[in-house]
Amino acid sequence: MTVEPLRTGIALAALLVCALAVMTLGGLGYRREMLVSAARALVQLVIVALLIAWIFTHPQAAALYLGIMVVVAAYTSNRRIGGDRRDFVGVLLAILLGASATVLIVTVTGALPFDAQSLLPFSAQMIGGAMTTASLAGVRFRDDVNDQMTTFQGYVGLGASYRQAGREFAKRASEKALFPTMDQTKSAGLVTLPGAFVGMLLGGATPLQAAQVQLIVLVGLLLVQAISALLTTRLISPLPPGLGRSISATVQA
Amino acid sequence: MSHADVFELDDVSISYGPVLAVKGISMGIPHQGITALIGPSGCGKSTLLMSLNRLTDLVPDARLEGTIAFDGADIHAPNADLVELRRRIGVVFQKPNAFPKSIYDNVAYGPRIHGRTVDLDEVVELSLVRAGLWDEVKGDLRRSATALSGGQQQRLVVARCLALDPEVILMDEPTASLDPVASATIEELIAHLATDYTVVLVTHDLQQAARLADRTAFLAVEFDPDGARHGVLVEYGPTHDVFENPVDARTAEYVARA
Numbered sequence: 001m002t003v004e005p006l007r008t009g010i011a012l013a014a015l016l017v018c019a020l021a022v023m024t025l026g027g028l029g030y031r032r033e034m035l036v037s038a039a040r041a042l043v044q045l046v047i048v049a050l051l052i053a054w055i056f057t058h059p060q061a062a063a064l065y066l067g068i069m070v071v072v073a074a075y076t077s078n079r080r081i082g083g084d085r086r087d088f089v090g091v092l093l094a095i096l097l098g099a100s101a102t103v104l105i106v107t108v109t110g111a112l113p114f115d116a117q118s119l120l121p122f123s124a125q126m127i128g129g130a131m132t133t134a135s136l137a138g139v140r141f142r143d144d145v146n147d148q149m150t151t152f153q154g155y156v157g158l159g160a161s162y163r164q165a166g167r168e169f170a171k172r173a174s175e176k177a178l179f180p181t182m183d184q185t186k187s188a189g190l191v192t193l194p195g196a197f198v199g200m201l202l203g204g205a206t207p208l209q210a211a212q213v214q215l216i217v218l219v220g221l222l223l224v225q226a227i228s229a230l231l232t233t234r235l236i237s238p239l240p241p242g243l244g245r246s247i248s249a250t251v252q253a
Numbered sequence: 254m255s256h257a258d259v260f261e262l263d264d265v266s267i268s269y270g271p272v273l274a275v276k277g278i279s280m281g282i283p284h285q286g287i288t289a290l291i292g293p294s295g296c297g298k299s300t301l302l303m304s305l306n307r308l309t310d311l312v313p314d315a316r317l318e319g320t321i322a323f324d325g326a327d328i329h330a331p332n333a334d335l336v337e338l339r340r341r342i343g344v345v346f347q348k349p350n351a352f353p354k355s356i357y358d359n360v361a362y363g364p365r366i367h368g369r370t371v372d373l374d375e376v377v378e379l380s381l382v383r384a385g386l387w388d389e390v391k392g393d394l395r396r397s398a399t400a401l402s403g404g405q406q407q408r409l410v411v412a413r414c415l416a417l418d419p420e421v422i423l424m425d426e427p428t429a430s431l432d433p434v435a436s437a438t439i440e441e442l443i444a445h446l447a448t449d450y451t452v453v454l455v456t457h458d459l460q461q462a463a464r465l466a467d468r469t470a471f472l473a474v475e476f477d478p479d480g481a482r483h484g485v486l487v488e489y490g491p492t493h494d495v496f497e498n499p500v501d502a503r504t505a506e507y508v509a510r511a
Contacts, residue, residue: 153308154350158363158417159340168352239311247315248329
């Protein structure tokens with residue numbers, strides 16, 4: 001399949017104008033935000049496309065690119081969780097180890113060729129999946145502890161450290177964070193055609209090839225997210241920063 | 254204060270953010286027996302109780318001034334061992350907070366995290382016996398603790414504390430959410446425990462304080478010139494004196510409701 005920039009531009013403009021018209025007719029707000037989000041997507045994707053095109057010709061830069069991606073993912077997720085620096089390290093490890101394990105298996109089995117063209121987009125998708133789950137698991141973990149504070153106090157009141165007490169809440173929060181991906185995997189092809197599948201078809205691959213790659217992505221995400229959820233809930237503090245420390249003015253002074 | 258005091262509080266004020274909860278509390282809590290904290294809602298008695306094993310550390314923006322010594326050592330000292338402090342000072346809350354685990358695992362939780370797994374079955378049994386729950390649950394210790402009645406759960410929580418062989422048990426209105434029969438059982442248990450442990454009991458029930466406590470502290474609400482309220486310690490002494498011959502008019506007025 002060939003894509004012509006001019007025709008793409010015309011299509012994008014037509015789609016945006018129609019979307020704006022629908023929103024205006026329907027009296028919906030946030031039209032400006034929609035325009036801004038479309039503009040941001042345009043700029044970001046053009047930059048990323050140029051960057052990735054450059055990396056494909058300089059494969060040694062791929063590791064650096066992925067490294068930056070992991071750090072940004074951890075930063076984003078930790079901010080969502082409301083964590084401090086120590087929590088950031090936990091989230092970073094959760095995302096890094098989850099994504100690395102999956103990429104390693106896919107590479108060792110030879111399911112995807114060991115080149116930048118295959119591994120870069122695959123790794124990026126795994127990092128994205130790990131980030132989403134780290135955020136979900138981390139937020140849920142802290143919310144659960146907060147909602148069940150008397151139970152948490154019960155553990156702590158028996159001399160459990162905050163982390164030991166938190167472990168009692170980690171399992172449930174991790175499980176809940178995995179539900180969206182499990183549902184997505186269960187309904188693959190029935191409710192929607194997943195992204196990699198659509199992309200491969202548009203790119204000219206056969207449906208069977210597209211299905212194989214999509215399967216690797218979906219099942220890869222299951223592993224990535226299981227690791228990411230488990231590690232996030234075990235490595236971050238169950239309490240928001242500042243809570244659980246000495247409240248004595250004389251000690252703090 | 255005397256050397257027999259387990260806790261020595263010196264000019265303790267606790268605030269949550271800008272809100273002062275209790276102000277300038279100084280008192281000693283003696284070894285063994287039951288010390289009751291009574292007073293109207295909002296006088297800070299639960300706050301004061303929870304500060305004794307630093308569970309107030311878990312309240313956002315909490316701040317404490319003054320000192321609380323347990324067994325002669327400042328519990329906020331930089332080298333204070335929080336885990337050990339909380340092992341030595343058990344706590345029972347108003348609402349029974351059984352863990353979502355089996356009865357056995359609830360009682361075994363404390364010993365396990367402190368690495369005391371020798372004779373665990375024996376520890377669990379003995380703790381349940383002392384909490385007066387053994388006969389009701391011995392048939393199926395693997396049953397979920399959350400399926401027990403409120404009164405049974407509260408006794409389970411007591412058994413959980415006892416499994417760690419604590420020196421003090423803090424109780425925050427332990428019978429407030431129970432029916433009269435379950436309350437009476439818990440009261441009997443508290444009276445029984447006081448022969449071996451130091452019990453600090455927060456209660457709204459004045460008759461309960463009069464029945465159980467050896468010493469009673471009455472906290473009242475005071476208002477600042479700008480209208481903000483906080484709790485202060487008005488009177489503290491042997492329960493009989495506080496109820497029969499109160500020194501302060503505010504105490505007399507409050508205990509007259511008993």
